[in-house]
Each structure stands twice: as structure tokens, then as C-alpha cells.
Amino acid sequence: MAELPPVPLTLEGSSLLHQMFRFRWREWRGLPQSRREGILSEAVSWLQGLENGKTEGHPNQSAAYAQLGHKGDLMLIHFRDSFEELSEVELALAQTEISDFLEPTHSYVSVVELGLYESSVKTYAALAEKGIEPHSPEWNAGLKDVMDRSAAAMAPRLFPRIPSSKYLCFYPMDKKRGEQINWYTAPISERQRMMQEHGAIGRRYAEDVRQIISGSIGFDDWEWGVDLFADDPLVFKKLIYEMRFDEASAVYAAFGAFYIGVRLPPEKLSRWLSGGSTT
Amino acid sequence: MAELPPVPLTLEGSSLLHQMFRFRWREWRGLPQSRREGILSEAVSWLQGLENGKTEGHPNQSAAYAQLGHKGDLMLIHFRDSFEELSEVELALAQTEISDFLEPTHSYVSVVELGLYESSVKTYAALAEKGIEPHSPEWNAGLKDVMDRSAAAMAPRLFPRIPSSKYLCFYPMDKKRGEQINWYTAPISERQRMMQEHGAIGRRYAEDVRQIISGSIGFDDWEWGVDLFADDPLVFKKLIYEMRFDEASAVYAAFGAFYIGVRLPPEKLSRWLSGGSTT
Amino acid sequence: MAELPPVPLTLEGSSLLHQMFRFRWREWRGLPQSRREGILSEAVSWLQGLENGKTEGHPNQSAAYAQLGHKGDLMLIHFRDSFEELSEVELALAQTEISDFLEPTHSYVSVVELGLYESSVKTYAALAEKGIEPHSPEWNAGLKDVMDRSAAAMAPRLFPRIPSSKYLCFYPMDKKRGEQINWYTAPISERQRMMQEHGAIGRRYAEDVRQIISGSIGFDDWEWGVDLFADDPLVFKKLIYEMRFDEASAVYAAFGAFYIGVRLPPEKLSRWLSGGSTT
Amino acid sequence: MAELPPVPLTLEGSSLLHQMFRFRWREWRGLPQSRREGILSEAVSWLQGLENGKTEGHPNQSAAYAQLGHKGDLMLIHFRDSFEELSEVELALAQTEISDFLEPTHSYVSVVELGLYESSVKTYAALAEKGIEPHSPEWNAGLKDVMDRSAAAMAPRLFPRIPSSKYLCFYPMDKKRGEQINWYTAPISERQRMMQEHGAIGRRYAEDVRQIISGSIGFDDWEWGVDLFADDPLVFKKLIYEMRFDEASAVYAAFGAFYIGVRLPPEKLSRWLSGGSTT
């Protein structure tokens, strides 16, 4: 059989911005109580508005997480309909009073992505059987048809609500292009098989962990971002450890830094800022 | 056939400087309104002058982009006729009042470059057939002739106007010189074939994305810089992802950090500075 | 014999946070004596409470170490029952007055882990012999049974008290996933053999050094953290050097930065802060 | 023929320090005009003295360059007779008033070096033919003789004046010691051949670019520093690009960061500090 085109079809949804901040505790505690209350009150209501998102169209929510360790104190994640809207929320935050106490330490820009490896292989093979030339108008139309139908079926996963889980784990990743190990030169049928095995592990954890994959080629320094949401952070470890032994990860994956956060609903911001338990 | 010389001919055009800045929002918001207005007014008129560029000779424009995430808030790109003129615009910016609020986070120095792989191989082969010795005066003259004619034909691409597209994607890249994978030891005919396939992908996206390649060997830390301009940022992802599977990229390319920006025309600077939508 | 499942069973215990800080000596010395005494007094009693930990349930202690060199002046380690409790101790510290003088330089988030390579291989083989399908309910129940019994037997190692040793050595590590050397594609029986040899070295040092391994896949940037506790720091060097020649380390281990500290009991904090000997 | 000793003879000349600084523009512009004039006047006369160098003995000059981009605003290069004299000029600068506005971002310490690959191979072979044992007194004397004669002949290149060219390109480099590609295990005759081919390219550019190689093994983080001086910066790109295809560079070279500067004669310092053109 002739070689199929190598590029898998993908669907894109919400634009996604992660922001990590260190909080300037010393300056915060140096403020008079009344000033802190004013700032807090503005921050809570701003964050509440973002967390609720929109009632029409895509949810387009934001959420806050208390981070562990020196990588940052506070992580915000924003789902929006465009990069321009992400820019707007970033600028709006820069106008809040609490932003005086937020020192950016990291960020990540991506777009929610669903990879259609299985459909790609099927569709490419079907079009090839019909003798349709890749990149011909007919071929393009055939792909568009598949993608449109998939996008409609998967809309809630493309423009997701933010899971209410207590813990978030975020990390970026690449597929390796090494001297001998190169994901991008492996045949698409091989990659499809590996992604299927990879996905099978994820499905065994589906009850305990919700996963949102976003693509960042052209947007940020890694190829994908992964957000995992769970009520028990141990499942992050168990899931990722188990996956590390599957071929797609063991052989081909490169991982960036890992960020872990505890969900910080707006109504707990006050306790967080005064060092009280957020439980 | 004897081995052809390995170095492809290139044409060089505008000198190009990218500047990335973090904006000191806290200090900015701490200023009295009237002071902010004065600074803004100077900045807008300075930027407007740069964006208009020159009416004679090369366009030599500058443009501003709002960045996403912690890598910076504001990106400026400057096209000029020389590095000295780039130095001048950098020094002029350092004299504006708004520069007090701009903290440099990154930059990139390069020169617009057109690689003439196809002409190189043809010309080298033709000169070799005539028995002309590489680096002889006659050989040099033969090359100069080809380059002069190409430069005249391609002048608008060598000294380009800045596309008015809404989004910019910038990243630097290298060709690998690994232990087994080495672009620089591959025969020029092989490299020419790979660059042609690479270019074919780009041409399929030509309607949606405008690309400016600049060379930075000897000027900055990577070998090339790539600027992509588009009204829909998803095409950045789709184009670069598709290219990642072609041989020139999959096997030989190494990529640096990616910078994404939303065009910020001078007249929207005021809204940007006050957190309003720039749409 | 059929290939056994590749993922070893692990047990998880205390959530563990390392915090490294540089101390702002200049600002500290700039304070009037009485102010320093007040801050110190709060810090000592806060730290004393944490060091004592809990009298019921798991010990959940914290401890302080004076660091050597520029990586930090003070290291705190916290064992707790959850990430949320780690977040709370971090936030509580941020409310103490002494935290004004603590500049975070590094941190590490992990969970105490016991790897059950030997049990895993035995159990997987036994279940396979009985014809029980991996990931079937019966298989899962078989594993759960082994893990529950192990967890009960090993509870004191899963939720450990902090050894009172004078010196601490902390470092993170990975198992390599290189082009030819890949821990994650080695058969579990091979890995079990290597871990056994690795463990045999550790046992020869058991009298002089206490080791706590924590897993950080999904939590921080390396796969494991290692804490070694000893009264003579030379044993750190001798143990790690000897291990560097065993196959599991020589061939498969990648190491991060090393952090060394001298135990700083709360009652010596005063001398530490005034530059006196803590002996 | 027996293997020749692997270490090529080298001649060493001036001690060389590169200093890169970011200029604190905001603080500078915040000064009253008269204060700026006083500081400038001291700086100009200090720099003039250094630029003139010495009238007896080696030139021992310094020169300033305006940098492009965020890596720094101002680069100083100092040629001296010893590291101690380099330390002195560094300390003297730290006593000038303008140093209050100079924030060090980078530096490089090296010694002007001429590699005598051709003489080495010839001399080693001649001594071997005479049956003289390597490292014997007679052998050492034979080498000393060659080196003394070469040093006398090449004195102006060992203790060079700083070319007055408009542009400077500086970068550090290593020869690779990889798993299969290892410069240091290649026979000296092979290395000599490669260096000769490498040098042949340089000679074709000799009219347009002046090159000073300095060795930094034992002094700084790379093995060599390269300074290129030219009136047209495009020749930096063309020369380095062409060299990248020769075997010594394509296969064996690793490059650090690149620094580009526009010569800033003391008399233009005033215009530079006020943002005017330095042309």
C-alpha cells in the first residue's frame, strides 16, 4: 500500500492561556487592613465574573489555583474564543489592583486540540482507494467533511467548561526528533497504533482524572500542553507513570516543567491571602 | 558528476530587529492621569512615525504587537537599511518617556534573507560544465550576475513592507549539526530537494500566511529567524505542524522559543495602556 | 514466558515539600535589636510547633536546615498528609514576619514512595500463571491485596518521622529515556534485578545513612527526589559514588542539583541569625 | 609512521577581556543635565585614554561598541599584557561615575592565540625522524626554538592594535567531544588538514574582515573566542555561513552566543547617550 500522508487531522477549540505568578507577600502584608480589603474585594468580584464565564456560546471560563513551591503562588487558566480575547483578559488583569502583587513567573499559550489519528488514517486510506490525489480540491473537501462532522460531535470537548476538580496538573511536552528516534518520520499508521495504546491507558483513569490537551506549535515553546484535573493528586502520578512505559511516551515523549495547583475558588481568595486554610 | 560547492547563494535585504519588553504596569498605573497622557501622546506619535516608515527608498517600517504571556507584553519589530539604523531606533526609543516602563526581556538581530537553492545548483552546475574553477574571478562574476538579477527581481521581498495582518508569530531556528544528522554535510542537491518540498507546503498556505525569513548567522544565537503574519493564528499552527513532517524540518530543524503577538496599531496604544479591548 | 506488565507497583505516603530560601541578611541586620527579637521569637515558636508535628496519626513534621553556598541559606522540609496541607504550611509561613527575609530560590514537590519491584514481578507472574488477564477486575483485586498488605507493613516508612541526623542531602533524579539507553523500555525483570543490586549497596550503608525516596512524576520536574540523612556528610559522598557504578545508576540515572544542609533546630535559630556557631 | 603528539603548538599574546553592559537609561535620563555632562566628560576622557593605548610596548588598547538588542547596550573590549592589568581596568571602570549606569550582563576572558598546526606537524615529524623522544629536553628545546621564531615573526598579530572597523562580531566556540564526533581524538594530521581548509576560506575574506582568535581554555566557559572586525556586517554572515560548511566547523564546531556591536568612538559617546545618531 502506498504511504499515507503523514500529518494527522486535528480539531482546534478554545484558546488557552496559563499564567503563573509569585505573590508579593511582604508588600501585601505591609498594607493597612482596609486597603487590603478593598483590593481583595475587587479581585474576588473580578475573578468571580471570569469563573462564571459566559451563559451563551462557549463557556470561556477562567479559574485560579494555589501553587506549591517556588515556581509560583498563583496560577490562572483562561479559556477564550481567540488569542485576542486572551490578550484582553491579560490586560484587564494588569489593571486590577491585586496585579500589583503578582509577579509573572511563567505562562503558556495554546489551543485546545483533539487529534484525530484514527479518522485520519481511515480517511486518508479511503480517499487513496478512490484514487483521489492528496491536496486536490476533492481531497481537501473529503477531509473538511470529516473534520466538520467531528467538530460538531466533539464541540463540548473543544470548548470545555473547566472541571471543578480540586487539583490541577499542567505540563508541556514534545514528541522527539532525535538522531534515531523521530516521531515525525514514523509512518502515520505506526503513530496511530501508539496513540491508541496511549489512549487506552487514559481511558482506564477516565473516572478519576479529566484531561484537556492543547496544541502549542507556533504559539509557545513546546508542541503540546496537558492539563489534568482530579480530586486526588495521586492519580496524576499513577496515570503519568503508567503512561511513561507505553511506547508513545517511553520512546518518543519529552516533558517540560510540571505545575501543580490546588483549586482556589474566588470565595476562598480572602482566606488564601490571610494564610488561612482553603479547605 | 563532480560534487558542487556546498554553500547556497543568498540575497540579503533589510536589517531586522525584534525587541520584546515587559511593561511595568504597576509603575504606569501609579502615575497621575495627566502624566500618563503626556507619555502616551509622545509614544503614539513616535510609533506612528515609525510605522509609516519612509516614502522614498525602502519602506523601513516598525510595528508594535501585544504579546501573550510572561515572555513580554510588547514586541516591536524594526526593518531598516543597516545595523547602524537599527542601533539608532533602539537609542531613540531609550530616549522616549514610555521606555521607562519597558523592561527588555528578549530581542533578535537578523537580516532579511532569500535562499537561492535552486539557482545555486543550476548556476554551479552550469559553471562547472564550462570548466570554470570555483572561486576564480570568472566564477565569482558568474555568481554575481545571477545574484544581481535575482536581487533586482526580488527587491520588494528583500526590503518588505510589514504586512498589516492581525497576528505575528516569530521564532528562531537552526539546521542540525548532530553526530549523524548534519545538514551542513548533506550534498547541496539533497538540500535543494528538501528545501523545495519544504517550500511547496508553504505555497499551499500562501493565501493565509505571509512569511519573512531572516538570516542571523554571525548576528544572533540561531541561524535564522522566521516571522509569520496572518489574520487567523490557527494557520501558524497548521502550517508549522504540517512542515514538521517534511524532511527538512522533521530531521534537520531545531527550533527556539516562539513569540506570538496581536498587532497593536499606534492609535490603539491608548486602549492597550488602559486595559481596554484593542479590537 | 510472556512479557510481564511493565509498570512496577508503588506505595505512596506523606506529601513532601522542600523549600529553599536565601536569607536577606542585610535587611535583617538593619533592623533594631528589639524588632529582631520579636520576629525571632515568633519564628522559633512557629518552627517548634512544626518540628514537633502531630501526636496522633502520621508525624507530619517539618524541619529546618542551614544550607551551604549560594543556592540558599535555609531549607525547610515539610511532611504532610496532602498537597492541600502542604499549601497551608506554605501560606502560613508567608504570614510570619520572618518570611519577609526569606527569598525563595528553589523548591520540590513530591510524595514519599516505596517501589515494590520484587513484589510486582512475583505478583504479576503469579497472576499470569493463574491465567488472570491484566487490568481485569480480578487482576486489580490481586494487586490491591498485595499493596494493602505492603502498605500496612510499611506504614512507618510511608509516613516517616524526620530523622534527627545532623546533615541532609537532597537531590532529584530521573531514569533515562535516551536513544539507545531507555529504562522505560527495559523488561521489568531486568529493572527488578538492577534495583535489587542498587538496594544492596544502600543496605551496606544502612547504619550510617537514612534514605527517604519520594516520587514526583506529575508533581515536579524530575521523576524522583532523594533525601539522605546522616551525621557524617562523607557517607553521602561514599554511598552515592559507590552507587554511581551500579548498572541502575551508571547507565540509567540522570541527576539534578544537589542540596546540602546542616540541621537547624528551632532553639539554634537565634544563634544562626546572629552568625554564631550552631554546634 | 608513528603517531605524532596530539597537542598543536600555540602562541599566546595579549590578555583580552570583553565586557557587556546594559545601560540604565531611566536613571540616566532622570539626572539633571549638568550632572550628566560631568559624568559624560569623565567617561569620554577615561575612554579616550584607553582607546589610545600605549605608545611604547604593546598597544594595549580598549574600545567601545554600541550593542544591538537586549544582550547589552555597551560592549567594551580590552587588550592588555596580563590578567592583572585586565583586573585593573575593570576596577578602574568601577570607580568611574558612569559605571553607576552600567549593569554587567556578560563578559569573556581569553588570551590572543595563534595555533601553529602546520609548524606543529612539521616539527613533530622532523624531531621524530631524528629519533628525539617527545617531552625530552632536546624535544622541548626543538619546540621552543620554533615557537620563539614564530612569536617574533607574528608579534603584531599576538599583541594587535584594535582594528578601526565600524562593526564587531564576537562569539565563543568549542570543538566537539561527542560520542562519535571528537576533535580531540582525531589525529593531528587530520586536524591540520581541516584547519588549513578552514583557513583558506578566511583568506578569501581577508580584505573585508579582520579576525582575532583568542584561547580561553582554563579562563572562561568555551575553548576559544572569535572577534571579527568589518565595515560591512554582512561579511560576518557570509564568512561564517561559508565556514559552517567546511569540515572543521560543520562536523566539529559548537558555537555560543553571538554579540554584534557598532564601534562607538569616545567622541560619539555624548550623542549615544542622548539618543542621537552615531553616524
Add this chain to the structure above:
Amino acid sequence: MAELPPVPLTLEGSSLLHQMFRFRWREWRGLPQSRREGILSEAVSWLQGLENGKTEGHPNQSAAYAQLGHKGDLMLIHFRDSFEELSEVELALAQTEISDFLEPTHSYVSVVELGLYESSVKTYAALAEKGIEPHSPEWNAGLKDVMDRSAAAMAPRLFPRIPSSKYLCFYPMDKKRGEQINWYTAPISERQRMMQEHGAIGRRYAEDVRQIISGSIGFDDWEWGVDLFADDPLVFKKLIYEMRFDEASAVYAAFGAFYIGVRLPPEKLSRWLSGGSTT
């Protein structure tokens, strides 16, 4: 012959701390003269005490070096009997007034080490010939005997005085554990041969350069630190360059950053602080 145990015997001596600082020149020069004199006077007498070290027991000295370039202005090295004493000198420095002007940029923690490759191979072979089992009490006793005798003979090298040489070169290094090149899996007899060849080069430089090797496995980020002391810094370059061609370095060594310093005796601290020559 059966394989010998892979771990070479080592002797350990003084605990060693390197501290690198940038000096806050601007703030220093901003002080009134009388204040500077007071601070200087305290610093000189503090440093003099440390430089003299102890008259009984080990020398336990400290010394200061003026650094070149941006990596730091001042380097302190401290030899002590334990890490706790290193911690004490670090804390004592933090209490001096001059420490207000010292910004830590780097440091290194290690222990003076003598590797006994030759004795190890001989002793392992002798014990093996006698049929003594590795790690048996008898075997341990045999090794202890060798080490005790060596330690007594080499005491002055284990607890050295600081050479009074004018220049210091410090760098950390590792032995590689690559995919094919792995020091830690090479037989000890091979490593012994390579170390012997390596040592032979050093001995040819013994008159001009004094070398102190310290081990840092478990203490800092590299496996060893190397301090070279010489009156002519060119011998650093010549020695290290020559060694780079021997097998132990060419194939197996990885090097960290290099730090170069000019000895700064306490009595010259005043001139250093006022920018005068320290010659």
C-alpha cells in the same frame, strides 16, 4: 581474571567552600569616606584572621581572589575541618558590614579528595588472590589498612595550606555517562591506566602549577572541583589544553564553568576597593 570491584578507593580531607560575589560598587562609592574606612578595617582584619588559619591542627585557611568579568568580583575559598565549620564561616561573613556589598553569584561545596586508583587495583587484586570476598569484614579491614596508611602519608595534601600563587583557576567537572561513552561502566583497570596517563601530564607541570582536587558527589552539582594555583595564568591554559587530548579528558570529561582570580591579600583589599592596582 575475575572482574575487580569498580569503585576506586578515595581519601577525603578538608571541607571546601568556594564563594563568588558581585560587589555593589555603586552603593560602596555612595558611602562617606569615613564609613568606608570603618567597613574596610573590619573586613581586612576579619580576612586576615581567616587567611592565617590555625596554628594547631589543620591549616584551615581562607583566601580572597579578585575575579575577572561578570561572573563575580570577589571569590573566597575556605578550607575547614567540616561542613559545619564551613557553615559557620559563611554565617560569620554574613554578619560583617562588607557583606552588605557582596551579592552571591555562585558557590561550590566539596571535600579535598585523593583518588587511589593504583592502590585500589593492587589491593583489590591482592585480596582477590587471597580469595577474600568483597565487602566481607576481612576485605573491609584490608582496605581500611591501605587507606589509613595512605591518609597518614598524604595528610599535608588532604588538609593543604592554600598556595600563595598569584592566580587561581577553578572549575567543576564530571566523568561522562553517555549512551556509548560511560566512565562508570569501564573496567577499573582501564580507568586506572587512563588516570595514570592523565597524571603524567600533570607531573610535567608540577613545578609551575599546584593542583587541589575535591570531590563533590552528594554535595554539589558536579562530581569534582579542580583548583589550580600558578603565578603565570598561561600555564592553566597549557596544562588543561594538553590534558584535553588525553583519553580520560578527551573522551570522558565534561566541564562546567571556569572561574579565574587574582590573589587578593587582605592588605591589598583597600586598594582593590578604591580601584587602585593590586600589584
